[in-house]
Amino acid sequence: MELKAFKYASNYIIQSQEEEIKRIALELHEGISQNLYSLSTGMEFLQSAMEDPALKQYANEMTELMKRTIQEVRLLSVELYPTTxxxxxxxxxxxxxxxxxxxxxxxxxxxxxxxxxxxxxxxxxxxxxxxxxxxxxxxxxxxxxxxxxxxxxxxxxxxxxxxxxxxxxxxxxxxxxxxxxxxxxxxxxxxxxxxxxxxxxxxxxxxxxxxxxxxxxx
Amino acid sequence: MECNRYEQEKMELNELFLLDCSELRENLSCDFTGVALQQQIGIDVNWPFVCGNRNEKYKHLLVRYGKGIAGKVIASGSPMTINSFPENILGKTTDYPIMIAEKLISAYAVPLFWEGKPKGALLIGYRSKHNFTTEEINTVRDGAKKVEALLPSYFCSN
CATH class of the missing domain: 3.30.565.10 (Histidine kinase-like ATPase, C-terminal domain)
Structure with a gap:
């Protein structure tokens, strides 16, 4: 009986952990990543309207950083839970x-x-x-x-x-x-x-x- | 003909990188030296030039920006020391692939700058615990300057 309870508990812990990992991974992929993508597109739009070369260069660096962050978040999400x-x-x-x-x-x-x-x-x-x-x-x-x-x-x-x-x-x-x-x-x-x-x-x-x-x- | 000259120049450049690595390894009597460089396209980092390697694993390694000793050095633009891997490391042991692949216990890495930005890292490593002296650190920094001098040719030809 005790063994059965132990098995049930360990199963429950593993399952809860996996569900939580999946939730975080999906949140990263479908929530945060999407928002960052919108920000990145907006930044590119603003950059195209800038005339000051120094400002344009700065905006370009920001866009690059944003793209890097999007990639990082995406990889982190895949690392946590293989959506495939x-x-x-x-x-x-x-x-x-x-x-x-x-x-x-x-x-x-x-x-x-x-x-x-x-x-x-x-x-x-x-x-x-x-x-x-x-x-x-x-x-x-x-x-x-x-x-x-x-x-x-x-x-x-x-x-x-x-x-x-x-x-x-x-x-x-x-x-x-x-x-x-x-x-x-x-x-x-x-x-x-x-x-x-x-x-x-x-x-x-x-x-x-x-x-x-x-x-x-x- | 043009293609052959390009290949020839590339080979010579590779030899210069390897020469710098082996000189540094000899001067410091360390077990391993390696140059990690950010790829031209994308932000991942690989290890194109190493010396004192135990196997060929380095050829397959593609480290994520900000991960591992090289990734962290490039992302922060600052040197990094590990005296006794895997004790007191930031993150998981699996975040340090070159340390695992080469069985390194201690390492010191400095950033390599190109056009004012950190684009790579020069690493020296030992397969035993090691406390890095100021003299050793200065030797690595001098070595990094020599490697940095090759970066314009590397990044323009790749």
Missing amino acids: IDTLGLISAIKSYIKLFTSSFGIVVDLQTTGREMEISEGKSLAIFRSCQEALINIAKYADTSDAKLTILWGLNTLTIHIEDEGKGFELEEENSRNSFKGIAAMKQRMTNVGGECMLHSEIGRGTKVTLQLPVQD
């Missing part, structure tokens, strides 16, 4: 993230997809997406490798994702006892909450493999 997950689906969101991941950490990810993409709920998609994100960031932080591989297999009833690297790896039991697996624990919890599983395999000198499994047909 709602519009284009999980695979598109993962592809976009991989692009961002390579430009952020310099690690090239080989993405392979097999099978036909099925429609899955936002909660399940988000659990998979966040787990992939966590696994890839762990590669960047700890694996000491320049390459990673992400394989997506759409089965009849199951979606399986492998995120693997050939980096330095680690001793699973040793790290477990040191309680240094908070990120992995969060991944496992996320996957369990949506009825899936997260498995981890690592060997010193031979890399790490994270497997995510999710039933896709109820």
